[in-house]
Amino acid sequence: MDRQLANIPLFAGLEADELSVIYEGASVRGFPRNTIIIHEGDDSDSLFLILSGRVKVFLTSEKGREVILNTQGAGEYFGELALLDDLPRSASVITAERCQFCVIAKSAFQEVLLEHPVIALKVIKNLTRRVRALTDSVKNLALLDVYGRVARTLLGIAVPCEEDEGRMIVEPKPTHQDIGKMVGASREMVTRIMKDLVVGGYVHVENERIVIHQKLPRSW
Numbered sequence: 001m002d003r004q005l006a007n008i009p010l011f012a013g014l015e016a017d018e019l020s021v022i023y024e025g026a027s028v029r030g031f032p033r034n035t036i037i038i039h040e041g042d043d044s045d046s047l048f049l050i051l052s053g054r055v056k057v058f059l060t061s062e063k064g065r066e067v068i069l070n071t072q073g074a075g076e077y078f079g080e081l082a083l084l085d086d087l088p089r090s091a092s093v094i095t096a097e098r099c100q101f102c103v104i105a106k107s108a109f110q111e112v113l114l115e116h117p118v119i120a121l122k123v124i125k126n127l128t129r130r131v132r133a134l135t136d137s138v139k140n141l142a143l144l145d146v147y148g149r150v151a152r153t154l155l156g157i158a159v160p161c162e163e164d165e166g167r168m169i170v171e172p173k174p175t176h177q178d179i180g181k182m183v184g185a186s187r188e189m190v191t192r193i194m195k196d197l198v199v200g201g202y203v204h205v206e207n208e209r210i211v212i213h214q215k216l217p218r219s220w
Contacts, residue, residue, distance in 0.1 A: 010123060013122050021119070034095060040090065047079045049076075050099060051102055057069045
């Protein structure tokens, strides 16, 4: 478990004994598919590390329109800012399949920071890096057209293909509607872009995954 905690950027650079101190205050919880784990606007009190399963992170507008921010799987996490501030949740999270989480409560984590100032300093440095990365991401998205946002999203969720070093894999395959919600575009627009990428030989779509054969063009 300590090794999985080390993969969370908030805890980057912490020694094994420091991670063990954090894990001592954690608990393991399981949830079935289609369970809302946190609601946008709820009080913040825990970080969730995904041990198994997959979740969707989304926002809902006043008119009920849903925007998917991200999908996450085993080894990833959400809710880390809840450990440090008192603001409400900024997004909702729902399980896309049965999930198991390691849950770290704010009260337990704050005790760790008070008793271990070296851990507190490392966490502050990691938060600074995360803020800078988010600022760059927002800036890039603001300057991209719909194709650019789709291409950036696909590359952002793709992983190297084990069978072919030169290819990337998006698995499980998101629907065109899901991609549209991630980039703020219609399903029809995403469908047209994906069709063009397939015809151009850049990607092909299999039953449960998207295979990216080569670097996607910067513009279309």
